[in-house]
Structure formats: C-alpha cells, structure tokens
Amino acid sequence: AQSxxxxxSQVPVFEEAPVELRCNYSSSVSVYLFWYVQYPNQGLQxxxxxxxxxxxxxxxxxxxxxxxxSQTSFHLRKPSVHISDxxxxxxxxxxxxxxxxxxxxxxxxxxxxxx
Amino acid sequence: xAGVTQTPKFQVxxxxxxxxxxxxxxxxxxxxxxxxxxxxxxxxxxHYSVGAGITDQGEVPxxxxxxxxxxxDFPLRLLSAAPSQTSVYFCASSDRQETQYFGPxxxxxxx
Numbered sequence: 001a002q003s004x005x006x007x008x009s010q011v012p013v014f015e016e017a018p019v020e021l022r023c024n025y026s027s028s029v030s031v032y033l034f035w036y037v038q039y040p041n042q043g044l045q046x047x048x049x050x051x052x053x054x055x056x057x058x059x060x061x062x063x064x065x066x067x068x069x070s071q072t073s074f075h076l077r078k079p080s081v082h083i084s085d086x087x088x089x090x091x092x093x094x095x096x097x098x099x100x101x102x103x104x105x106x107x108x109x110x111x112x113x114x115x
Numbered sequence: 116x117a118g119v120t121q122t123p124k125f126q127v128x129x130x131x132x133x134x135x136x137x138x139x140x141x142x143x144x145x146x147x148x149x150x151x152x153x154x155x156x157x158x159x160x161x162h163y164s165v166g167a168g169i170t171d172q173g174e175v176p177x178x179x180x181x182x183x184x185x186x187x188d189f190p191l192r193l194l195s196a197a198p199s200q201t202s203v204y205f206c207a208s209s210d211r212q213e214t215q216y217f218g219p220x221x222x223x224x225x226x
Contacts (some may be wrong), residue, residue, distance in 0.1 A: 004157075009155070034214075036217075042220075043205060043217040043218055043220050044158075044205065044217040045217075046214065046216075049214060090157060090158065102160055102163070102173065102174075103160070104160075105150075105157040105158040105159075106157055107155055107156060107157040108157050
C-alpha cells in the first residue's frame with residue numbers, strides 16, 4: 001500500500017516571497033513522484049515528476065522539487081511566487097514495478113498568493 | 116489533438132437515476148482511469164483500465180461500472196445515483212504507467 005501526506009492544507013504567501021509545499025509519502029516499493037497543479041474550475045496539469053536520476057527536478061512555471069529517499073519527502077519549492085500561482089497543488093505517488101497501476105494523491109495544498 | 120475529452124461538463128440527477136459519463140482520448144494511450152474529487156479529499160481512484168477489454172477497481176468503486184471496448188473510450192456508469200456521488204469526476208489517460216493526462220472534468224450534482 002502507498003500513501004501521500006501533504007502537511008499543509010492551506011499556504012498563504014505574499015507575492016514575490018518564496019514558498020515550499022511539503023509532501024511526504026510511504027510505499028513498500030520504489031516510487032515515481034509527481035506534483036500536479038489545479039487552477040480554479042480546471043483539470044489537473046502536470047507540474048513536474050521524479051522517475052529516476054537527479055533528485056532535484058525542475059518543472060514548469062519556475063517550480064522545482066527535491067526527492068529525499070531517506071526522509072520519504074518530495075517538497076515543492078519556488079523562489080518567488082506570482083499572483084498567477086494561486087491554485088491547488090497535489091502531490092502524487094506511483095508505485096513502480098509489479099502490478100501496481102495506481103496513482104495515489106495527497107489531499108492537496110491551496111496556495112494563495114496575496115499582493 | 117484534442118487530448119482527453121469528457122462529456123457532459125455539468126449534470127444534475129435525481130436519486131436513483133442512472134447515467135453515463137463519457138471519456139475519450141485521441142493519443143492512443145493504453146492506460147485510462149477515473150477519479151472523483153471531493154473537497155479536502157484530493158483525488159480518489161474509482162476504476163482503471165490497462166487496455167481494451169481489461170478493467171479493475173480502484174479505491175472507491177462501489178456504485179460505478181466501467182467497460183473498455185476500444186482504446187479511445189472509457190465510459191463511467193452510475194447505476195443508481197445517490198447524493199454521496201455528488202462530486203467532480205476526472206478521466207485521465209497515459210501512454211506509460213506513470214504520467215497521466217487529465218480531462219477537464221464533469222461536475223455532477225445528485226439531488
């Protein structure tokens with residue numbers, strides 16, 4: 001079984017401030033990790049993913065995330081946010097190998113960027 | 116390339132009615148899935164398919180049926196709608212097991 005915990009349900013920040021959205025996971029197998037973004041009344045868009053290789057992953061819109069296997073974390077960061085980054089962000093884990101075809105999502109973090 | 120399309124965008128049902136949510140993709144993806152999104156719950160997997168003719172249950176399958184007769188289509192059927200099925204439903208597809216592309220969603224209200 002696998003699970004994802006997003007440690008903050010809401011994160012308010014001011015424009016141009018840095019932000020970190022925290023994600024921890026548990027899994028009995030090797031994992032692939034994802035961050036998706038959902039703008040109001042829209043579907044989910046892939047922000048970035050970790051499959052293998054470098055633990056620092058860069059995504060769209062200036063976001064990056066770091067895979068930390070020992071701490072089972074995959075925190076999302078951006079050095080300077082914009083109003084347009086206001087959205088809900090979902091961390092997700094996919095257990096690689098075997099017959100595990102399930103993508104498990106966290107409950108989401110609502111990022112609100114204030115002027 | 117339309118990607119993943121879902122119809123209808125909105126639907127209101129009465130308790131006990133049945134309906135089918137349509138999902139289609141034009142990317143020749145083998146893997147398709149259905150999720151429901153509820154406030155504070157994230158996305159939960161209802162059913163998924165790894166290819167035409169093959170389906171399996173996800174985390175919350177009760178009250179829903181699926182079939183996969185073609186690669187392109189993956190309809191989700193509500194057999195007898197209940198207020199607890201009020202939600203936003205997302206269909207997704209993937210050419211690999213891990214990177215999924217989502218449709219725009221269907222908002223369902225069951226009265």
